[in-house]
Amino acid sequence: MKFHRTLFITAIFLVIGAAVAFWLWPQLPARVPSHWNLEGQVDGTMPRFWAALFPMLSVAVVALLSVLLAAVSPNRFRVGSFAPVYFGLMLVLQGFVLVLGICMLLVGAGYPLPMPKVAMLGLGALFMILGNYMGKLRRNFFIGIRTPWTIASEATWERTHRLGGWLFVLLGAVVLIGTLLGMPHVLAFILIVTVALFPALYSYVIYRRVEGPPQD
Numbered sequence: 001m002k003f004h005r006t007l008f009i010t011a012i013f014l015v016i017g018a019a020v021a022f023w024l025w026p027q028l029p030a031r032v033p034s035h036w037n038l039e040g041q042v043d044g045t046m047p048r049f050w051a052a053l054f055p056m057l058s059v060a061v062v063a064l065l066s067v068l069l070a071a072v073s074p075n076r077f078r079v080g081s082f083a084p085v086y087f088g089l090m091l092v093l094q095g096f097v098l099v100l101g102i103c104m105l106l107v108g109a110g111y112p113l114p115m116p117k118v119a120m121l122g123l124g125a126l127f128m129i130l131g132n133y134m135g136k137l138r139r140n141f142f143i144g145i146r147t148p149w150t151i152a153s154e155a156t157w158e159r160t161h162r163l164g165g166w167l168f169v170l171l172g173a174v175v176l177i178g179t180l181l182g183m184p185h186v187l188a189f190i191l192i193v194t195v196a197l198f199p200a201l202y203s204y205v206i207y208r209r210v211e212g213p214p215q216d
Contacts, residue, residue: 006087010063013098017055020102024109025052032108036115038185051108055101059094066090069142077140085136089143092129096122116185123192124176131168134161145199149207156207164199171195 025048032051035044046054066087070079079086103118137144139157144150145164150157175188 006066006091009091010059010094013059013094014056017059017098017101020055020105021052024105027109028052028105029108032104033115034104036119038116038189040114040116048108051105054104055098058097058101062090062094062097073140073142079138079140079142082136082138085133086140086143089130089133092126092133096126117179120175120179120185120188123188124172124174124179126172127168127175127192128172131165131170131172134165134168137161145203147200147203149203153207153210155210156203159206160199160203163202167195167199 028048028051030048031045032048033042033044034046034051034054035042037043070083070086073079099122100119103113103115107113107115134144135158139151139154140146141151144157145160147160150160171191175183175191178188179185
């Protein structure tokens with residue numbers, strides 16, 4: 001994906017966020033719910049002004065980070081070799097935070113959305129998309145399964161991300177379908193944490209197989 005197309009899509013996201021904020025502004029209370037626990041209870045709020053800006057600010061922060069991280073990458077780990085994948089993933093993240101931000105405003109405006117369920121459905125879809133991108137990522141310091149062993153070894157990076165891709169797609173599908181079928185959010189959260197940690201441990205095992213035992 002070319003950089004100017006990325007900027008164009010980011011601009012569309014910002015316009016959508018602004019349009020939704022303008023539409024819902026008269027319906028928003030002075031304090032807008034902004035955080036929910038796994039039981040669906042509100043445990044955090046923010047002022048109406050910042051809540052209205054939240055979807056746009058979230059998109060802008062992710063977009064700015066995507067540019068800055070690419071610019072400061074060390075020479076041997078530039079994202080240029082996989083720039084379409086990198087910026088595509090960043091757009092996916094922008095879309096994810098935009099949807100969550102809009103749903104937050106809808107709840108604040110009185111629309112009965114179950115935010116924990118919405119968040120879990122979004123995470124399920126996000127992991128499925130991330131999993132499909134995993135095998136196309138190249139070694140870098142900012143995105144992917146970054147452990148000392150994947151950074152140190154190209155073979156370890158490739159094998160870890162190949163496994164991670166399959167696991168993330170499977171995890172996303174389980175979380176997505178399970179949430180629709182009423183799976184407890186706590187269980188979904190435990191699955192996410194467990195599957196996210198496994199590739200990191202796997203990378204150590206693969207590194208030792210590829211590089212051999214430690215040398216004194």
